[in-house]
Amino acid sequence: MFGRAVSAAGVLLVVGLLPWLTRTDPARTILHARYADRAPTASALADIRAETGLDEGPVRLLGRWAGDLARGDLGTSWVSGQPVRPDVLSALGTSLSLMGASLAVAVLLAAALSLRTLRAGARQRGAAYERPRAGAVAAALAALPEFLLAAVFATVFAVQLGWFPALGWGSAQQLVLPALAMGIPAGALLGRLLDDALPGAFAERWVATCVASGLRPARIAGYALRRVLPPLLEQFGFVVVGLTGGAVAVETLFAVPGLGGTALSAALAQDLPVLQACVLLLLVLGLAVGAAVRAARRALLGPALDAGALPALVRPRPARPARAIGWTAAVLGTALAAVVVAGLLRDPLAVDAAARLAGPSGAHPLGTDALGRDVLARLGHGAARTALAAVGVAAVTLAAGVAVGVLTRWTEGLREVANALPPVIAGLIVAGIAGPGQLGAAAAVAVVAWAPLAAHTAGLYEEERAAAHLEGAVALGAGRWHLLRHHVLPGVLPPVVRHAVLRIPALALALASLGFLGLGAGPPAPEWGRMLSENMPYAERAPWAVLAPAAALACVGVLAVLLAALRPRARTAR
Secondary structure (H helix, E strand, O other), rough: OHHHHHHHHHHHHHHEEEEEOOOOOOHHHHHHOOOOOOOOOOHHHHHHHHHOHHHHHHHHHHHHHHHHHHOOOOOOOOOOOOOOOHHHHHHHHHHHHHHHHHHHHHHHHHHHHHHHHHHHOOOOHHHHHHHOOHHHHHHHOOOOOOOHHHHHEEEEEEHHOOOOOOOOOOOOOHHHHHHHHHHHHHHHHHHHHHHHHHHHOOOOOOHHHHOOEEEEEHHHHHHHHHHHHHHHHHHHHHHHHHHOOOHEEEEEHHHOOOOHHHHHHHHHHOOHHHHHHHHHHHHHHHHHHHHHHHHHHHHHHHHHHHHHHOOOOOOOOOOOHHHHHHHHHHHHHHHHHHHHHHHHHHOOOEEEEEEEEEEOOOOOOOOOOOOOOEEEHHHHHHHHHHHHHHHHHHHHHHHHHHHHHHHHHHHHHHHHHHHHHHHHHHHHHHHHOOOOOOOHHHHHHHHHHHHHHHHHHHHHHHHHHHHOHHHHHHHHOOOOHHHHHHHHHHHHHHHHHHHHOOOHHHHHHHHHHHHHOOOOOOOOOOOOHHHHHHHHHHHHOOOHHHHHHHHHHHHHHHHHHHHHHHHHOOOOOO
């Protein structure tokens, strides 16, 4: 509990010091937001500083905010001059409602993606774990950008078919499209992780005993779910918090007054009281979800962790389908590489005003965008800024996540606090301190992206340490490092590595969203996320300009899962 309090206080301290850490004058931003036609004279800026307390210094300002917080007062907005509490609590209620609906979609999709493995495994059919059932489908769905799904759903189901409202909030119909846009990628991620863990449970001896005893397949499937859920519960918690504070793009597109959009608007306007209140509520939510996850894990595992009676999951190796997976990955990778190389041979900045939004042709195989720039060229040159940067960030977060996850007792609070901070807010803080740029955007994403991998590592590490076979190794004289290298990490690293690979498309989207907000590489540098954002208004007239980067991101996701499936799984039964 102490570590959680210290981590949360550190984040709030950095947010509170943001006006003194950034390279801009908050008084100018506040003056422009309040009085757009008023000149930023020295006297006007001095009045703003005196009114907001900026002239008192950071220590007194933070002390006053902490004192008000103890009395239940979240302060007064610097921009509107209104109390912060009513608006922020209303935004929290909206985000929680949207999160609940999105979570229902995610759970249903995750269950559908893993249903075939559950059925086959419960009946002891070997095909249940010979190859990944939901890998390619889940990867493609997880790689789809939330704002792209939101734009497609709004265009098709709201504008063209008129089934649902396109904007607004307050009715059940207005909840459907945002929930689908947010729940589908989250459900695909959960479904892929669940489908990856189930084969290990079905390969254990107790399943064969249950089948021989005549237990119903549904009951066996329930036991398998209980076996694999504990290390995945923290990922479920991370999805819950991410659906609450990380839905900035979807909230903006559908005009949903949620907490993520409120925090982003406050950060851009440097409205410190509103930003502090939003971050505080997100941190409280993250800590509450973390406590619920820990209680659920303890209820599922019972005394097995303490008694050392928990067997390690079997990790069966892929059999015959590995060659088919290898060929599929090779073909897909070759096709993607060919498109990238063909794009690199073209000029991504050349503008042809006469060919604006031109369809695919011999001169422009993938068409042109709204400025007449070649989509193929921008796709090829944007691969380095999007895909390669995401791979680099994934490698860094994998190393950090494994290292931090091994220290389970001392890093739980830090993981929960890092996950509660949306990447966009982290990007604004990092960019405000270090300035915008590709390196700053990558650092901002890495600051929060390690938390899910650390949680996955911690869950598996805790179960591996409680496995009965470790007692035999200790009795034979094995030391701590020998146990870690030869008994614990072989059961932890393979699923965590596959998890890290599965997150590469999400990291690419996070980098792209920061670039779209002006916190990454500046325009006109090509970037897949920026290509989506720039061409979204023309999706109905020129769908090729949107489909090209979306297909590239989906291909990266599918290729990542196929490559992860080729990795040798850790071990068979001990």
